[in-house]
Amino acid sequence: MDTINVLVVDDSALMRRMLGDILSTDPRVKVIGTAKDGVECLAKIKQLSPDVVTLDVEMPNKNGLAALEEIMKNNPIPVIMVSSLTQEGAQVTLKALALGCVDFVAKPSGAISVNIKEVGAELISKVVAAKGARVRPMGALVVRSEVRAPAPQAVNLPAYKKGKRDIIAIAASTGGPMALQHLLSSLPENFPVPIVITQHMPKDFTGSFARRLDSICKITVLEAGEGMDLKAGHAYIAPGGSHLIVKRRSNRAPYCGLSDAPPVLSVKPSANIMFLSVVDEFGGNVVAIILTGMGRDGADGAAQLQAKGAYVIAESQESCVVYGMPKAAVDAGIVDELLPLTDIPDALLRSIKG
Secondary structure (H helix, E strand, O other): OOOEEEEEEOOOHHHHHHHHHHHHOOOOEEEEEEEOOHHHHHHHHHHHOOOEEEEEOOOOOOOHHHHHHHHHHHOOOOEEEEEEOOHHHHHHHHHHHHHOOOEEEEEOOOOHHHHHHHHHHHHHHHHHHHHOOOOOOOOOOOOOOOOOOOOOOHHHOOHHHHOOOOEEEEEEOOOHHHHHHHHHHOOOOOOOOOEEEEEOOOOOHHHHHHHHHHHHOOOEEEEOOOOOEOOOOEEEEOOOOOEEEEEEOOOOOEEEEEEOOOOEOOEOOOHHHHHHHHHHHHOOOEEEEEOOEOOOOOHHHHHHHHHOOOEEEEEOOOOOOOEOHHHHHHHOOOOOEEEOHHHHHHHHHHHHOO
16 A cells, blocks of 8 residues: 555644654654644645545634535545544534544543554544545545446345344444435435444444434434334434344343443454344344445454345445445345445335345
């Protein structure tokens, strides 16, 4: 991989130095400059042409959101936001994702010299992933594709693929918040089955994310809680820091369970765990969707679902911010349809109708 040139933007000189030191430990990354506020950030982007920018939120003169908006409007490049891990920080981060930032890292609190190291590996991995990311400014989506990667069409599927679908299970990571917004907001209020979602996101962020989606979607969107009944026309998002699992009561009614099991493939919540619980309770009567994201979470669980007759849809590279999770599923040979994001709502509705 070519060297990834990074601009670090933060109003704290200590934080600029620490972030720079952490990034410089990876031989793939080179910190080519720093900036103390949004004004200097924009000037340094013109001067240095970085591949990736790490951007603080709270800064004097021009804050991170204002700077991000100008970057996405005038010179779109991958931006990683550095946000405080609080309710207020979650709201600001969601706004940044809507404006087009690729991903975010939660800024540590407390003893900064100790806690910053805890997010070092996450920061490096997200900067590396951002280098190859498709930057999508606010409101921009890839248009419906005329040429699509080869995939079986629903009308040609074997009979077992046309069976009953009782639940939708969705996996997403980097780029997922905006992809989920597009997908869920396209569904009708009377959507006939429940939806369970694993979006890689830290604790305190998923509740704000669910409320944001609920405010713009016809279906009801909730952060999943232990014991919540799974209802048609409702979507349940795995809370950060817990795995979402699907269970059934003695009367066979499905409900949400939460697990504090260790991370799987370094993520918690894990789409693999959610998918495996779904196959245990629903067998193949499932539509599984794997959206944009870094890594390979979801591929193993989706393989188990597909083996039981579930219908698996993956987002194609042309619309993914990061084509990692869908690619892992495609490479495993378990995807029934590979589609750009704009086509997935129709495919989902079609698959529900059998």
